[in-house]
Amino acid sequence: MNQSIKPGDNPDLTEERLSGTFDTNSMAAVIYGSDKLAQRRREISEAVSRIPELQDSKPCPFMTREEKILEGSRKSAILNRLLPGLIDLDSFEETVFIHQEVIGIEGHPLALHESLFIPPIATQGTDEQQKKWLGRAQRREIIGCYAQTELGHGSNLRALETTATFDISSQEFILNSPTITSLKWWPGALGKSANWSIVIANLIVHDKNHGPHPFMVQLRDEKSHEPLPGITVGDIGPKMAFNGADNGFLGFENYRIPRENMLMRHSKVTPDGGYIRPPHAKIGYSGMVRVRSRMAAEQGLFLAHALTIAVRYSAIRRQGYLEDRSREVKVLDYQTQQHRLFPSIARAYAFIFCGFETIRLYDQLLIDVQNGNTSGMADLHALTSGLKSVVTHQTGEGIEQARMACGGHGYSMASYISEIYGVAIGGCTYEGENMVMLLQLARYLVKSIEMIQNGKSKNLGPMVAYLAANESEIDLNLGPNEYLKVFQYAARSQAWRATEKFQKLRNSGMSKEQAWNQASVELTRASRLHTRLYIMSTFINHVGSVVDQKIKKVLIDLLNVHITYEVMDIGIYVQGLLSSDQMDLIRNQLYVSLETIRPNAVSLVDSFQISDMQLRSVLGRRDGNVYENLFKWAKSCPLNDKDVLESVTKYLKPMMDKSKL
Ligand SMILES: CC/C=C\C/C=C\C/C=C\C/C=C\C=C\C(=O)SCCNC(=O)CCNC(=O)[C@H](O)C(C)(C)COP(=O)(O)OP(=O)(O)OC[C@H]1O[C@@H](n2cnc3c(N)ncnc32)[C@H](O)[C@@H]1OP(=O)(O)O
Ligand SMILES: Cc1cc2nc3c(=O)[nH]c(=O)nc-3n(C[C@H](O)[C@H](O)[C@H](O)COP(=O)(O)OP(=O)(O)OC[C@H]3O[C@@H](n4cnc5c(N)ncnc54)[C@H](O)[C@@H]3O)c2cc1C
Numbered sequence: 001m002n003q004s005i006k007p008g009d010n011p012d013l014t015e016e017r018l019s020g021t022f023d024t025n026s027m028a029a030v031i032y033g034s035d036k037l038a039q040r041r042r043e044i045s046e047a048v049s050r051i052p053e054l055q056d057s058k059p060c061p062f063m064t065r066e067e068k069i070l071e072g073s074r075k076s077a078i079l080n081r082l083l084p085g086l087i088d089l090d091s092f093e094e095t096v097f098i099h100q101e102v103i104g105i106e107g108h109p110l111a112l113h114e115s116l117f118i119p120p121i122a123t124q125g126t127d128e129q130q131k132k133w134l135g136r137a138q139r140r141e142i143i144g145c146y147a148q149t150e151l152g153h154g155s156n157l158r159a160l161e162t163t164a165t166f167d168i169s170s171q172e173f174i175l176n177s178p179t180i181t182s183l184k185w186w187p188g189a190l191g192k193s194a195n196w197s198i199v200i201a202n203l204i205v206h207d208k209n210h211g212p213h214p215f216m217v218q219l220r221d222e223k224s225h226e227p228l229p230g231i232t233v234g235d236i237g238p239k240m241a242f243n244g245a246d247n248g249f250l251g252f253e254n255y256r257i258p259r260e261n262m263l264m265r266h267s268k269v270t271p272d273g274g275y276i277r278p279p280h281a282k283i284g285y286s287g288m289v290r291v292r293s294r295m296a297a298e299q300g301l302f303l304a305h306a307l308t309i310a311v312r313y314s315a316i317r318r319q320g321y322l323e324d325r326s327r328e329v330k331v332l333d334y335q336t337q338q339h340r341l342f343p344s345i346a347r348a349y350a351f352i353f354c355g356f357e358t359i360r361l362y363d364q365l366l367i368d369v370q371n372g373n374t375s376g377m378a379d380l381h382a383l384t385s386g387l388k389s390v391v392t393h394q395t396g397e398g399i400e401q402a403r404m405a406c407g408g409h410g411y412s413m414a415s416y417i418s419e420i421y422g423v424a425i426g427g428c429t430y431e432g433e434n435m436v437m438l439l440q441l442a443r444y445l446v447k448s449i450e451m452i453q454n455g456k457s458k459n460l461g462p463m464v465a466y467l468a469a470n471e472s473e474i475d476l477n478l479g480p481n482e483y484l485k486v487f488q489y490a491a492r493s494q495a496w497r498a499t500e501k502f503q504k505l506r507n508s509g510m511s512k513e514q515a516w517n518q519a520s521v522e523l524t525r526a527s528r529l530h531t532r533l534y535i536m537s538t539f540i541n542h543v544g545s546v547v548d549q550k551i552k553k554v555l556i557d558l559l560n561v562h563i564t565y566e567v568m569d570i571g572i573y574v575q576g577l578l579s580s581d582q583m584d585l586i587r588n589q590l591y592v593s594l595e596t597i598r599p600n601a602v603s604l605v606d607s608f609q610i611s612d613m614q615l616r617s618v619l620g621r622r623d624g625n626v627y628e629n630l631f632k633w634a635k636s637c638p639l640n641d642k643d644v645l646e647s648v649t650k651y652l653k654p655m656m657d658k659s660k661l
Contacts (some may be wrong), residue, residue: 004606010624012316012330013602020603022550027607030551031349033356037093038609044098045611047086053078054102060244060616061413062638068244069192072108080140089138101614105302105423107245109143109193115294116188117144120198120214120287123366124263133216137196142222145189146287147250148200148212152181155436157200157212157285162252164201164215164262168273171259173215175201175230175252183232183251186430190248191235195220197250198287203262205273213284214263219250230255241422280374282381286366289377291431292384293362297355299395302424303348304608306417309620310341310402311605313409316624331405332601338594340405344398345597345604346562349555350539351391357538358384379461382444386531389434389441392427399424409619409626414633416617435524439516442498442523445530449499463534467492474577478586480540483563487536490573491529498522529573536566557596558604564590 002017003024028038048054057071079086079102087094095114118137121130136142153159161182164173177183184190190197196218203213219231227233232251239247262269266278278284314337318328331337361383365376403410403417410417428434448464451457457468466488474482474489501522505515516523543559546552564586567574571583578586597604612622618629639645 002603002606004622006623008623008625010316010626012318013312013624016315016332016599016602017606019599020606021600022554022603024603024607024609026548026551027554027604028609030546030548030555031352031607040088040094041097041609044087044094045101045609045613048098048101049611049613051082054082055613056104056616059633059636060104060106060419061416062636065238065243068106069109069246072103072106072244073193075103076108076110101611103244104614104616105242105305106419107188107242107423109189109246110140111245112145112188113137113140113143113194115291116146116287117194117196117198119290120146120263121216123286123290123370124214124265124284125216126263126265129216129260129263129265133196142196143189143194144196144198145187145194145248147184147187147190147197147217149184149186150181151183151185151249152179154186155433160200160202160212162199162201163204164199164213164257165204166206166259166269166273167256168271170256171271172256173203173259173262175199175215175217175255175257177251177253183249185236185249186247187250188242188245188247190219190233190250191246192248193246194248195222195225198263199250200284203267203269203275205269205275208275210267210275213267214287215257216261216263217255217257228255239422240426241419242426279372280369280377282377283369283374285381286369286377288431289381289384290362290366292388292437293358293380294355295384295388295427295431296351296358296391299391299424299427300348300351300355301608301610302420303344303351303395303398304605305420305610305615305617305620306399306402307341307345307348308605308608308610308615309415309417309617310405310410311345311601312621312624313406313415313619313626314341315602316626317407319407331407332598335591335594337405338598338601340401342561342594342597342601343565344401345601346539346558346565347394347398347535348608349558349604350535350562351395353542354387354391354535354538357542358387378444379463382441383463383534385432385437386441386527387534388427388431389437390528390531390535392425393434396421396425396428406619409630412630414618414630415620416615417619419616435520438524438527439520441527441530442520445495445526446499446502446523449495464530466533467495474582478582478589480559480563483567484533484537484540486567486574486577487529487533487570489577490570491526491533493576494522494529494573495526498526529570532566532570536563554597554600554604557593557600560589560593561597564593 001023002020005014005017029035032038032041054075083089087098092114121133121137137144150160161179163176167174199215199217200212201215203210218228219233220227230253233248235246235248259269266283268276314332315330317331319331320328322329322333361380365380368376399417399421406415409415448460448467451459452468460468474486498519502515502519505518506512539559539562543555546555567586568590618633619626621629
């Protein structure tokens with residue numbers, strides 16, 4: 001049964017929930033990985049809803065930027081006091097979840113503290129460094145951020161300009177921002193809130209530049225919160241969204257920190273100026289891999305937010321007629337609306353399933369690396385580079401479709417979809433601009449094909465083994481595995497096409513860099529197809545592992561939406577494999593699968609179990625009572641505090657009076 005049904009709900013939404021064929025709590029358990037984890041989310045939401053001081057003081061869209069930061073800080077401080085009784089403090093998931101529930105998605109002063117400040121200390125700091133800072137950070141005696149990007153440099157880490165020069169005589173590093181372009185720019189919470197930061201700077205010892213390394217740097221006085229001498233710091237100004245966070249700038253002028261402040265678990269500088277290399281050249285990049293490995297699930301949930309709003313609203317919004325002219329139909333009954341929303345529901349599920357898989361892979365890699373085995377780093381870097389790029393892009397597309405599916409009200413901040421969109425698409429840029437990261441995966445694909453060309457196919461990892469296969473015909477009787485083969489064909493032929501283009505350019509005498517650039521559009525296409533194949537195969541495997549038969553049945557229906565939609569979407573890449581009859585068959589299967597999933601649409605989004613508090617959307621309310629609440633929301637807008645505004649008395653009225661003469 002659908003666990004969201006309550007008395008007083010909009011009857012159209014109740015009708016939808018009654019038509020669902022499965023238990024939404026059981027589905028939530030599949031989405032979040034276990035009954036216990038899903039149950040914990042419900043318990044935390046429930047507990048938070050009973051604490052008056054954690055409620056929003058007013059709707060976020062009516063707040064100024066300063067009010068958002070103040071509100072985020074107020075709630076962070078209360079949460080810090082209450083957290084021990086509300087969550088398992090050792091659980092990163094519960095910490096992130098409660099902050100999103102209470103403060104929302106627009107960011108807050110501690111938004112980066114848990115995800116980008118604490119992890120590098122925990123994974124790249126020595127035991128002594130952890131002893132010194134980890135407890136303080138976890139108790140939030142200090143607030144931290146992650147300062148890597150510079151005004152003139154983001155994607156290309158090797159061009160960072162900030163320097164940390166070792167001074168043997170004082171046993172200190174001297175930090176400098178030598179140019180305007182070397183100012184750190186963008187770090188979340190740096191602007192006004194953080195007093196410490198992980199700073200990525202070029203390590204210089206005995207005049208030799210060893211490249212970017214992480215340093216633990218105090219920025220502000222712990223008593224006065226004033227910037228320390230030698231530090232220039234401030235907020236970079238309003239952004240497209242995420243304005244509850246104070247993204248900042250930072251400059252150093254001969255700013256000294258002790259030698260012990262370089263995070264030295266992997267690379268080391270000895271007191272006599274010796275440099276000890278890390279076990280893998282890119283180990284310092286692992287903080288980024290950690291965040292990327294979490295982005296698929298995070299983005300899947302952003303998409304889930306927008307779909308919860310759009311699907312619920314589409315079930316109560318009546319517009320136009322089908323057969324019965326006596327009552328307008330729910331817009332959810334239109335095939336175009338279903339085509340707009342249902343493939344995105346499938347993608348949200350697929351992204352979340354993939355996301356939990358990459359989080360697991362990262363956690364395993366971390367254990368391996370701590371034990372000295374870095375062999376899995378390249379694979380996970382390639383996988384997460386592609387995944388963050390494809391998932392953020394498709395999430396953005398899906399959220400925008402969800403907005404349009406809500407018609408005019410989707411454009412109002414009352415829907416909250418524009419904020420969700422603004423926050424989610426930030427992911428196309430942060431943690432590596434999407435094109436740049438697709439090209440990182442492309443390097444891996446090209447290397448894999450070169451292995452095949454050199455007769456070393458048996459050395460290929462399982463994720464790229466399909467590149468060596470030779471599928472040229474597909475059975476018309478299409479099941480998920482045949483769709484997978486279709487996708488493998490598309491990904492394989494594009495990877496070969498791109499690689500051969502690169503090689504041909506090389507053989508024509510072009511430099512490696514120029515040839516790469518000339519082949520790069522084809523290379524990024526190969527990366528996207530490879531990643532979409534991975535998403536599809538993870539989805540198929542995940543559904544295959546579900547035990548509850550009712551849940552499995554609806555997930556198979558959803559998988560059918562996914563595989564048919566995805567194959568139609570890449571039609572151009574499978575022209576050599578599928579006949580036009582086969583394409584027609586797939587198209588029809590997609591339309592059938594949309595109809596099949598229709599009765600479960602509301603239950604599928606209810607299963608994400610995103611509370612009204614977290615959703616912050618008038619359109620997406622659980623009870624579906626949208627119109628009366630839209631009217632209430634509009635009346636509470638500060639512009640309506642007065643009937644006659646100063647804009648009228650001061651300008652418009654005199655203008656109209658004058659025109660009358
Ligand atoms: C929890 C929060 C909840 C909700 C969130 C809501 C909103 C969030 C809001 C805000 C966002 C928050 C934070 C954002 C933070 C940031 O953005 S931090 C800054 C991130 N910056 C980047 O990601 C920069 C991207 N650039 C790079 O990573 C690198 O420059 C590079 C593109 C990888 C290139 O590096 P480099 O030049 O050194 O290397 P190459 O020469 O290109 O490659 C050499 C080989 O190294 C391999 N490689 C590269 N990286 C790795 C790695 N990490 N691991 C393993 N191997 C790696 C690469 O594959 C090459 O291998 P080869 O092909 O075999 O030679
Ligand atoms: C919301 C948000 C939060 C952020 N938080 C942080 C933070 O906490 N800490 C931090 O350090 N940084 C942070 N950043 C910065 C972020 O990591 C960078 O903006 C990001 O890495 C992209 O770098 P860039 O801005 O230099 O883009 P650019 O590299 O200048 O990209 C501009 C264009 O150039 C293209 N391009 C660049 N290089 C190549 C190439 N080699 N091949 C082909 N095309 C290329 C890109 O594809 C893009 O189209 C944040 C950014 C945002 C938006």
